[in-house]
Amino acid sequence: MIKKLFVLLLLIGLAVLFFQLASSYKGKDSLNETASYYAEHGAEDVGAANLVTAIVVTYRGLDTLGEVTILFLTAAIVALLLKTKDKAPEREVSASSEILGTASMLLFPIVITLGVYVFINGHLTPGGGFQGGAILASGLVLLLLANPLKNVQSRIFTIVESLSGFTYVGIGIAGLFLAGGFLDNRILPLGQFGTLLSAGILPVIYILIGLKVGSELSGILTQFQNKQGDE
Numbered sequence: 001m002i003k004k005l006f007v008l009l010l011l012i013g014l015a016v017l018f019f020q021l022a023s024s025y026k027g028k029d030s031l032n033e034t035a036s037y038y039a040e041h042g043a044e045d046v047g048a049a050n051l052v053t054a055i056v057v058t059y060r061g062l063d064t065l066g067e068v069t070i071l072f073l074t075a076a077i078v079a080l081l082l083k084t085k086d087k088a089p090e091r092e093v094s095a096s097s098e099i100l101g102t103a104s105m106l107l108f109p110i111v112i113t114l115g116v117y118v119f120i121n122g123h124l125t126p127g128g129g130f131q132g133g134a135i136l137a138s139g140l141v142l143l144l145l146a147n148p149l150k151n152v153q154s155r156i157f158t159i160v161e162s163l164s165g166f167t168y169v170g171i172g173i174a175g176l177f178l179a180g181g182f183l184d185n186r187i188l189p190l191g192q193f194g195t196l197l198s199a200g201i202l203p204v205i206y207i208l209i210g211l212k213v214g215s216e217l218s219g220i221l222t223q224f225q226n227k228q229g230d231e
Helices: 002-024 033-046 051-059 061-082 098-120 129-146 155-178 202-230
Strands: none
Touching: 033 051, 051 061, 051 202, 061 155, 061 202, 098 129, 098 202, 129 202, 155 202
């Protein structure tokens, strides 16, 4: 009884707290100084039609690098905890159902194409490297749903992740010498605004981020899949 009363009082206290926060909330009707600069000069400075790209990959490029590093550390920790081997033992491959197996074969290239499209056009339309990479990894999820015992070689994901990360950092350092700072996209010409070959090196950066994120998430999936197959 006392425990239930305590929970009830706690819920009432939280309800009062959230009500006060909601009733006193006032949305801002104007941008601050930093946001105003991004909105007014972002397209001109970076040459990207997608303003989010201009902010995330250039003005706040170090933040993006940190996020990618966190994802890398997550994949590494998963591999360490699961202690899987590089070469999983050969296993008999059997699809969970004929319908799901056929659908996965048809949808897999479509999913991969969509993921590539999302991060290649990240500087023009909503999307980018993280979203495109997640879509790429979802293609692997589809294959594993159709074939839970499929033997997936994780080494290729490790190679792609390493090369993408190394090149990404290399481009960032090149910006210090060839442009105005780390990950400055103006190491290449900005090109014509709104076209695929625009925004300097941004399309290349988003391709690298997409491949890195996709390979890291796929690597995590294969680690769990290999662990399940070993049990």
